[in-house]
Amino acid sequence: MTGHAGWICGFSADADFMEAFVERFTGQGRSARAELGRTFIGLCLDRSQEQIPPGDVPGVLHLPARNDAPPYRLMHAKVALLAFRNPTDESKWALRLLVTTGNWTRQTTEDSIDLVWRLDLAAGDVLARESDDALEQHRADMAAARDFWRWLRQQYQCRLLEGGAGAGKAQEIQGAAFAELERWTNRLKPRPNATPRFIDTRQQALIAQLASRVKTHAGSQRRNNLVLGSGFWEGGQTAGLPLVPSTISKALIDASLLTRSAKITLVVESDKCAALAEELVFNSMREAKWSLLRPLKADGDMRRLHAKFLFSANRQAGGKGCASAWVYLGSGNLTPAGFLTAPSRGGNLEAGVIMVADGLSWEPAGTKSRLTPVAHVLPVDWDAHITDLSALTAGDGPPVRDTRFIAPPVSHLVWKPGEMANFLAVPQDEDATGIVILGPSNQALTPNGSGHFLWDGEQPAHVGVRRLDQNDGASTVLVPVLDHYGRLAARPLEPIDLEHAIELLDSFPAVPDEGNTGDDEDPSALPDTRNPPGAAGRASPDEPYAIRRTMKLIEAIAERQTMVPKADWTSWTQRLQCVLMQLGTLPERGKLGQRRHDVKGPTKGALVEALLPLKINPLSCLREPPFLPDYVKRGSTEFLALDEALSAAEANWDVIEFYRLESRVSDVG
Template identity: 30%
Template sequence: MSAETLLDIFVPPEGMVGHSAALVAMTGAEDFLEDAVQRFTGLRPQQRAELGKVLVYLMLDGHSSSSRQEVFPPGRIPGLHEFQPRSVDRGSLLHAKVALLAFAPSRTGAPVHLRLAVLTANFTYTSARQQLELVWVVDVPLDGTARPEDRADVAAAGAFVETLLARRFHRDEQSLAPRDRKLTARLDVLLWAASSLATNRKPRFIHSLDRPLYDQIRERFRSAIDKPRNFLLCGSGFYEEPSGKARKPAVFGKLEDLGVFTPKPYRVALVEPGKAGAVADWARTGETEGWEVVRPFDALDHNRHLHAKFVYVGYLRDGYASNGWLYLGSGNLSRRGILTHGGTPEGNVETGVVFEVAERFAPEDLERWLFWAQDHAEAVDEDDWAVGQVGDAPDAQPILEAPPILSATIETTPARRLRLLWREDTVGARVSISWTGRDWFDVQRADEVLLKDDENPTALHVRDESDRKWVVPIVDAAGRVGWQPPRFDTYADALAALLDFPIRPAEATDDDDGEESDDRDTNGTGTGEAIEQEKSYALHAAAELVEKVAALQSALPESMLDDWLDHLDRMFRASFPEALITTWRTHRLDVFVHLREPELRSPHLTDKQRARYFEVLDGAARSWGLR
């Protein structure tokens, strides 16, 4: 798997856009996640910030480290929200690796297609470029044509995400009614769509929230394999910790009992000699008891290290493997990886998938997909073996501390105020908050935080009595996160942004867009003449705005109208030049009255869309003081 392969997971199907995504991993790096979100949305950071929607929800292991002292703050990756981790046993690691994604025909439309990816990789470029990884992907259209087994997998993955979120993370809006959840609105839709696919089929997707992966893998292998197989091929990024004795690791004995085998099967374990754990001392003895322990093979010769975790059981003859079953997932072939579960004090939360491999693997397929080259497998010199790091156990670091206030929403009735959404276990804490333009002040759980008319905070700073500080998201009354209206210096810039629909995937604006300007030289012109010129310019601008908006929206297909109404609402909230708006107000030039006329609006509006259209126009007219 290459970097492009890993990023391809996020590319929407033809004719669709990303609606929502739930990502679970042990680690995630900003550079990779930014590129993934950009592939998913088709929008660059500035455009996503202007859109103001959360589309990607991230759940990472909560342990702190030298490179991770906080969750991603709001706005760091526009369009992405990372949940705050709960305090769990320090020895328990969230090691699962899953992506559940929804796609829609438009940015405001409902999902019509889901995708599930089960990975061995984290969301980092280290995984994508420097490691041998595997990924399993299934696409499920929501039109009733999906196969029952695919539906079962997506439903099971959705249930896993929902349970994981409840057990391991703080979800500040959980106590709110579904219609009031703005920060997680799209996640709610994604999980509901996944749950609607439930069937009575046994899913191939497995997890270790409550039960070890090994038990589930063995159960599926033994129920599916009716005739003995003569081939067992295993790979893992890490193996179990050394015991101090040179003996076969206990997990290898478990692997021998996974399937139904012939009396003397061919067993192969792919091991990175520099991080072999308990395998190192065992392999040094040269007595590996029916196992061939060799280095993994990189078919692309990129010197990548094995990080994939898999078990293949099949029939090997003349170099060809057939009649196979495969496990791949996050769980290493170690005690922690496949013999523990998340319900135990030091158990890992892992995910995986077990499925039949109908294809017949030729030698070159085994080299490319399962990293094993039978004819030129490279043995490991005794001096090369090393215990190395153990990668599926947490460092001796605490869980990140979640803020006492998780987020806030702007409410407009009965008065403009901030509604603070507190962590459910925060009682009697001394907390201070601030935002840009407002100094720190103390708040308690029942306090009402009133906003001035000109205050529109986009992120909330939180401080506890120990002087620890966090930044948490603020959701405005329209459901936008960390959103500020775009600001334009000239009418020409504002009009160009309004007419930029559908949104182009470029951030840069042309330098020559400002040919028109409301800055006019009135030197030597009498007051009366200046007023007439100002009025004439305002009339021209109003007519141009009405004409061009009407022309664009009249030509839009029905599929784009919801997106267009959302775009109109954002752009009319933007900062058009105040001097021009003042002139329109002075001379009672209400452009929005004209845009209500049937011949100037889209002929395809439904009753619901027409009501929304009028609501947008009336709201803009009031905010501009035209009514």
């Protein structure tokens, strides 16, 4: 299967990580995604994070927070809900849930020790009428993550990926895969009494949910060991046991899930442990016989612990097995805002999982044992004790964070190409009265009588927008540009030849990649080297073979078109229209490799120029039943989408009035 659509949230992310993520997710390189112009990942980060500009990571759209007063202190949860599907069989799809302790950054992969939990459900698992307890648990987990995402999306400007009925075809194309992801998750129907392992803090702090979830998933036994790991710890305390670990242990003792004499172990980075480095706090832990351990690392490993976890189990004298074990992993640090305080009272939005942890041993149990040592799945070094206060330093406190990325009144701008000039427009259902739209030289644009903004230059991936009440030096939000083909923040279309047109059609829904353009290059600025400049505009040397070449194109379209799954039909009509326009006339481009103001006017492609003297409309036959999948019937929504795309191409080729290639079938066959 290939990646279809996904929602990702985290405190932070960067372009390097997301580029690697979306390339693996889609199987498509940077230049292919830049040409496709489709959003695969909707990314929701804390509002303090700088915007990843639209088009910088083709296929990923960093969504702005709706306002500066969300119902939480920090958006700190780290959850991905992803959809995959078979490219040719629409009945074969799958959902993947990722819950991590790390952010979506290059630093996470290179410098941090983090944990991730993954759950996969295929379509058959979601739709199966008969299920066992394990499958019901998986459904409950996935449904809980679905509900979390439905709530979280309300805090972000997601309308571009959640277009309503009146949004128009271009916006519908952007949101189609996300609508399908929503339909698939809607089919999750867990048992009413099923308790998910997935946990979040929309309503309650993690501490308020901990004991009940442990009892449900791991049983009500008392355990005699509790291990707490975190990359960040609470600050501001100068005496007594650390507040968060002691509150957690007390909650478990009060719920009869931990013995009063249980061994408490904290796993810390010794140079950034906040209040744990205070002398009186350290002495209190020593008096209570708490242990401090460093995280497990290989020799020379400079990574730092960033994972947040709790692990509790029984340890019998002389025994190696972890009895009645359970684990929590997630985004919540062992700080009041991360673990003790609900968002409604100033806490963070956090998410994680609480689950049974079977099959573990405290220490390696021999080569024949089926048990996995705890240190193989959690970064705990049982031999790296910290016994001297001088080994600890508090480190720096949390940085001051300013709001950086808040949604403007418009979610995107629409590209309006013309033969003599190009324009930008505000979407039909959005209001631009409170914003300033900035031009290529960062100047404020003035709308014409139609409310369109003249754009002097090629189709941009994004346009700067600031609020009308801000001064000229205020920071701007980069709003993505949606073109009339339904492509978002995409590089402008280039003229192509017949062979490349057929390659684009055959590879649908993917785009054939031209190779890696390099990390620092803008794919929209690269010259197209498939043909020499002007090749698409001059007459082809094999002009007498125009009919043969046109039939080759029609056959290629028909062969692919009859096999397109229903779920991909709108995207197919978009691809078909784009390819036909690239063979014909691109109003926003002149000759290949030249800007529109450098030439007298747009030029038709060689194939279309050679076809015109024959006065034939070869595209009309693509509406005939032999050229259509079974589900596309004349008058249906699918047929109208195809007719719209073909009509636009026929007008572009100037063949509307020519003889049509249609079947002439008599009543007697």
